[in-house]
Amino acid sequence: MKKLLLSSVVIIVGFVFISRLSYLQLFSFSPNQTLEDPAIKAIYDYPERGYVYDRNGELLVGNQPAYDVMVIPREVQPLDTLEFCNLLGIDKKAFISKMKRARTYSPRLPSVLVPQLSKEDYAGLQEKMRHFEGFYIQKRSLRYYATNSAANVLGYISEVNERDLQNNPYYVAGELKGRTGIEKQYEETLRGRKGVKYIQKDRFNRDIGPYKAGKLDTLPQQGKEIRITLDKALQEYGERLMHGKRGGIVALEPKSGEILAMISGPTYDPALLVGRERSRNYTKLHYDTISKPTWDRSILAEPSPGSPFKTLNALVALQEGVIDTSTKFRCYNGFYVGNTKRGCHCGGGMRDLNSGIYQSCNAYFAGTFRKIYGKYKTTDEGMDAWEKHMKSFGLGGYLGTDLPTGRPGRIPDKAYYDKAYGDNRWASSFIISNSIGQGEVAATPLQLANMTAAIANRGYFFTPHVIKSVGNGSIDPRFTEPRYTTIDRKHFEPVIEGMANVYKYGTARWVQVPGIEIAGKTGTVENFVRINGERMQLTDHSVFVAFAPVENPKIALAVYIENGYYGARYAGHIASLLIEKYVKGEITRKDLEKRMLEKTLEHEYAKPYSGEPFKINEYVW
Amino acid sequence: MSGRGLVKRIDWISVFLYAFLVFIGWINIYSTTLSNPDGSIFDFSTLYGKQLFFIIISLGVIVLVLFVETSFFERFASIFYISSLVLLVGLFLFGKTIAGATSWYDLGFLNLQPSELAKVTTALALAKYLSDIQTDIRNKKHQLYALLIILLPALLILPQPDPGSALIYFSLFFVLFREGFPLYYLGILVIIVVLFATTLMFGTVWIGIGLGTLTVLTFLFKRKSTKIPIIPLSIALVLSILFSLSVNFVYENVFEQRHRDRFALWLSLEKDKDKLEEIRKTIGYNTYQSEKAIESGGFFGKGFLEGTRTKGDFVPEQHTDYIFSSVGEEWGFMGTTTVIIVFSLFFLRLIYVAERQKNDFCRMYGYGVISILLIHYIINIGMVIGLLPTIGVPLPFFSYGGSGLMFFTLLLFIFLKLDSNRLRDGL
Numbered sequence A: 001m002k003k004l005l006l007s008s009v010v011i012i013v014g015f016v017f018i019s020r021l022s023y024l025q026l027f028s029f030s031p032n033q034t035l036e037d038p039a040i041k042a043i044y045d046y047p048e049r050g051y052v053y054d055r056n057g058e059l060l061v062g063n064q065p066a067y068d069v070m071v072i073p074r075e076v077q078p079l080d081t082l083e084f085c086n087l088l089g090i091d092k093k094a095f096i097s098k099m100k101r102a103r104t105y106s107p108r109l110p111s112v113l114v115p116q117l118s119k120e121d122y123a124g125l126q127e128k129m130r131h132f133e134g135f136y137i138q139k140r141s142l143r144y145y146a147t148n149s150a151a152n153v154l155g156y157i158s159e160v161n162e163r164d165l166q167n168n169p170y171y172v173a174g175e176l177k178g179r180t181g182i183e184k185q186y187e188e189t190l191r192g193r194k195g196v197k198y199i200q201k202d203r204f205n206r207d208i209g210p211y212k213a214g215k216l217d218t219l220p221q222q223g224k225e226i227r228i229t230l231d232k233a234l235q236e237y238g239e240r241l242m243h244g245k246r247g248g249i250v251a252l253e254p255k256s257g258e259i260l261a262m263i264s265g266p267t268y269d270p271a272l273l274v275g276r277e278r279s280r281n282y283t284k285l286h287y288d289t290i291s292k293p294t295w296d297r298s299i300l301a302e303p304s305p306g307s308p309f310k311t312l313n314a315l316v317a318l319q320e321g322v323i324d325t326s327t328k329f330r331c332y333n334g335f336y337v338g339n340t341k342r343g344c345h346c347g348g349g350m351r352d353l354n355s356g357i358y359q360s361c362n363a364y365f366a367g368t369f370r371k372i373y374g375k376y377k378t379t380d381e382g383m384d385a386w387e388k389h390m391k392s393f394g395l396g397g398y399l400g401t402d403l404p405t406g407r408p409g410r411i412p413d414k415a416y417y418d419k420a421y422g423d424n425r426w427a428s429s430f431i432i433s434n435s436i437g438q439g440e441v442a443a444t445p446l447q448l449a450n451m452t453a454a455i456a457n458r459g460y461f462f463t464p465h466v467i468k469s470v471g472n473g474s475i476d477p478r479f480t481e482p483r484y485t486t487i488d489r490k491h492f493e494p495v496i497e498g499m500a501n502v503y504k505y506g507t508a509r510w511v512q513v514p515g516i517e518i519a520g521k522t523g524t525v526e527n528f529v530r531i532n533g534e535r536m537q538l539t540d541h542s543v544f545v546a547f548a549p550v551e552n553p554k555i556a557l558a559v560y561i562e563n564g565y566y567g568a569r570y571a572g573h574i575a576s577l578l579i580e581k582y583v584k585g586e587i588t589r590k591d592l593e594k595r596m597l598e599k600t601l602e603h604e605y606a607k608p609y610s611g612e613p614f615k616i617n618e619y620v621w
Numbered sequence B: 001m002s003g004r005g006l007v008k009r010i011d012w013i014s015v016f017l018y019a020f021l022v023f024i025g026w027i028n029i030y031s032t033t034l035s036n037p038d039g040s041i042f043d044f045s046t047l048y049g050k051q052l053f054f055i056i057i058s059l060g061v062i063v064l065v066l067f068v069e070t071s072f073f074e075r076f077a078s079i080f081y082i083s084s085l086v087l088l089v090g091l092f093l094f095g096k097t098i099a100g101a102t103s104w105y106d107l108g109f110l111n112l113q114p115s116e117l118a119k120v121t122t123a124l125a126l127a128k129y130l131s132d133i134q135t136d137i138r139n140k141k142h143q144l145y146a147l148l149i150i151l152l153p154a155l156l157i158l159p160q161p162d163p164g165s166a167l168i169y170f171s172l173f174f175v176l177f178r179e180g181f182p183l184y185y186l187g188i189l190v191i192i193v194v195l196f197a198t199t200l201m202f203g204t205v206w207i208g209i210g211l212g213t214l215t216v217l218t219f220l221f222k223r224k225s226t227k228i229p230i231i232p233l234s235i236a237l238v239l240s241i242l243f244s245l246s247v248n249f250v251y252e253n254v255f256e257q258r259h260r261d262r263f264a265l266w267l268s269l270e271k272d273k274d275k276l277e278e279i280r281k282t283i284g285y286n287t288y289q290s291e292k293a294i295e296s297g298g299f300f301g302k303g304f305l306e307g308t309r310t311k312g313d314f315v316p317e318q319h320t321d322y323i324f325s326s327v328g329e330e331w332g333f334m335g336t337t338t339v340i341i342v343f344s345l346f347f348l349r350l351i352y353v354a355e356r357q358k359n360d361f362c363r364m365y366g367y368g369v370i371s372i373l374l375i376h377y378i379i380n381i382g383m384v385i386g387l388l389p390t391i392g393v394p395l396p397f398f399s400y401g402g403s404g405l406m407f408f409t410l411l412l413f414i415f416l417k418l419d420s421n422r423l424r425d426g427l
Helices: A005-027 A081-088 A092-105 A119-126 A162-167 A181-185 A187-191 A232-241 A278-286 A308-320 A353-358 A362-374 A379-391 A414-421 A428-436 A445-456 A489-504 A568-584 A590-598 A602-609 B003-009 B012-033 B047-067 B071-075 B077-094 B114-131 B140-157 B163-178 B184-202 B204-221 B230-254 B257-266 B273-281 B285-297 B323-355 B360-384 B402-420
Strands: A040-045 A059-071 A111-117 A135-145 A157-159 A176-178 A195-201 A207-210 A226-228 A247-253 A258-265 A329-331 A334-337 A340-343 A349-351 A460-462 A467-470 A482-484 A519-531 A534-548 A555-561 B096-098 B101-106
Touching: A005 B163, A005 B285, A005 B323, A005 B360, A059 A119, A081 A092, A081 A111, A081 A119, A092 A111, A111 A119, A111 A135, A119 A135, A176 A181, A176 A187, A181 A187, A232 A247, A232 A258, A232 A568, A232 A590, A247 A445, A247 A568, A258 A555, A308 A353, A308 A362, A308 A379, A308 A428, A308 A445, A308 A489, A308 A519, A308 A534, A329 A362, A334 A362, A340 A362, A353 A362, A353 A489, A362 A379, A362 A428, A379 A414, A379 A428, A414 A428, A445 A460, A445 A489, A445 A534, A445 A555, A489 A519, A519 A568, A519 A602, A534 A568, A534 A602, A555 A568, A568 A590, B012 B047, B012 B323, B012 B402, B047 B402, B071 B077, B071 B114, B071 B402, B077 B101, B077 B114, B077 B140, B101 B114, B114 B140, B114 B163, B114 B360, B114 B402, B140 B163, B163 B184, B163 B360, B184 B204, B184 B230, B204 B230, B257 B273, B273 B285, B285 B323, B285 B360, B323 B360, B323 B402, B360 B402
Parallel strands: none
Antiparallel strands: A040 A195, A059 A111, A059 A135, A157 A176, A195 A207, A226 A467, A247 A258, A247 A555, A329 A349, A334 A340, A460 A482, A519 A534, A534 A555, B096 B101
């Protein structure tokens, strides 16, 4: 025992050491450790972020230099603090606290003293800078916006956070990343790839030469410029028209699915989210929970579509063969569901397809809807057929655009009603509101515009998208494949005729555009809101979908104005102005334009918050 | 004595392993202290050049030792021992302070550390005392004398302060155990260490519960025939609990915060993860950097002169106490295991050599040599790979330092010289 004691100690210790070493060097070892190694510093060379142009090659987003005043605390010499503060435009107290923070972070590493000076401030500071030892100016690149509109489409960039760093090893703290819009969607294209140089450091953080003689270093790859499908002029004009109004507008080019304009009201100037005021502005926008300027109503709002939806019901009925163009229904200034009467504003009388559309007769479409369901033995089967047709128009599901957000809208199916009412406890009368675009159906303005484009194309559409070209390359082929609806081409003509008559004789005869034949459909959507637990009805939403010209359509659009009252009142006017602007390039009806630019609906939006009883749907301008 | 006979009789295996360790050690010193790759290895302004110089000096020491008459070491052991004690006392008057410890004499060309010398002389003195025909290890009085021989230099070194070196002397207990010192002393020592650590980790209450359960289990599962000495057992129990309580008191009131931090780190006493990490990176900075450097070596290592953390001088004291981390980073798992295996073989060979001695003095001295080298190796590598708290002792034959290398060489080759003489009668 006593002879073996020391030998056993030697052997046991040897085993313990080797196990500990295998834990350290075999199990804890990660081959990908160059970045964690404090002895190796990566110095990055950032390429310029790609520019963004509109469909006509007009610059939308570029870059601007910004100048950070940096400080290396231990190199600072005694200085005239007052003069320096005046130059920087900060007060002495802020200066002292910033210096303290920089020193706490590291006395020998640079910290930002004053971020993002403008070009003007920089010019004044530049020549005096050499008097202040330990301070220097570092140039950075910020986004520059050549337009004050399209914030919802362009999106913004901001510094990466902890989660981004964990999810994507490419990013390093302090880098910028696209957060919304195309900045997010085309992040990698716009960003390019940063170049990296590895430097060997000692523990005092001094350079002692390139790491591995620069074998691992890479060159930066330039970010690509992209062209998007927006029409800068149309977008800007649309946003001006939306002044003081809430809602969404989407305009498409039917023959390509390209998004010409995508407007959400209220919106904000994209330049607000750049530079020194960024954080304050963002907070202000983000916490405006009543008008929600950062909420993109053109793709996120899902209201009931209202009467424009009638056109689809007509198409489905034609396709199913339950009506033809001469099928007539009588309107009793309304229609009956059981013993209850539902109203109609069309004026009453016998309605066929054409006048049903242009007078927007509720009774006609309730009848049509009943006929669709009447064709099938059970409501379930009818529901399935109806749902299949509706979904083929891109409703009730994500459209698959190249925007990072979106909503699916809703086309209710039998499961939806089974859940709401119980299995077999509902019939077509329960869901008759869907015939006129009220009830359970819901669609985003983008979906409405897309549906209109499908009608304009007589039966197919392209997935709406904002990318036009990347560098010199082509775009994702899924945007150039037509998607066919389940409705035969021949059924579109009578419906389009009805829609054209909306302008000639119907609900929108006051908003004609001289020289352009437009097909459209008004919508007036009842809506309710719950404030402090009290359900109240507000002034109707004003909806309008249209495309023009009727033959060879160039633009299809949906305009959705919250609480704008009847369809032709706001939405119709705005739609007609946008069409005229896009097709003709100029506006002939100056007085209408002036009225639309100036009118606001703020008084409507204030009503439910006034705390007093209010009237809705008032005929006052 | 003829030189030819010496060449034949010396234990070449030990010599070869020694040379291998010195060589590998120098290679790593070269890597950690290299700043100008074009410089000559004989450039004595560099640390690796200096170490090469010390290696040559050590060769001189070896030659000197091998040609000295064998009996010289035994005959003068007491005088050597007393002189080194005098040197240690002298430090209080004439010592030179380096890094807070007054452990050196300034000899101009070299800083002499008498605690290194005392390791050799204490091993010799202990061997001489124990091998004396009149000494009986079972006699309590003689046990006490033997303990005094070991503890006297340790007590003189402790206030320098150099607790690391003082700790080394305790390794000589292995010599005592080999020579028949009752093993239960070792048992008591182990129990004390375990009680100390477990009290810090779990608290006295759990120690009490644990010991109580153990006692009950012993009574439950004992064989009918076995009689348990109830009175000594209860005394041991009470003493353990009292000791456990005193640990808490000592830890909270006698230890300073820096000591507490080291224990907190070593035993992971701090429950707050962030705080523990904080301690790891501040108090445990050396160990943290050293572990990271070793870890980053992986299986194959980064290659000779390619260690980024070694080059960047991230591990403090890397050419001295933390030299093993450079092995870990540049030579990887292959390098570290090779070094561990070579060291183990070296110790096993020395144990074998010690056991084959016919002369008691030689064997006891041999055990002294092995114990001293082994404890350095255990504490140093244990610290560098994060198994033991930070205690500053060098890695024998590896770490930079002329004084250290010379005395380790002296220590070893006196033994090899004694061994070479084993087949001759007398000394």
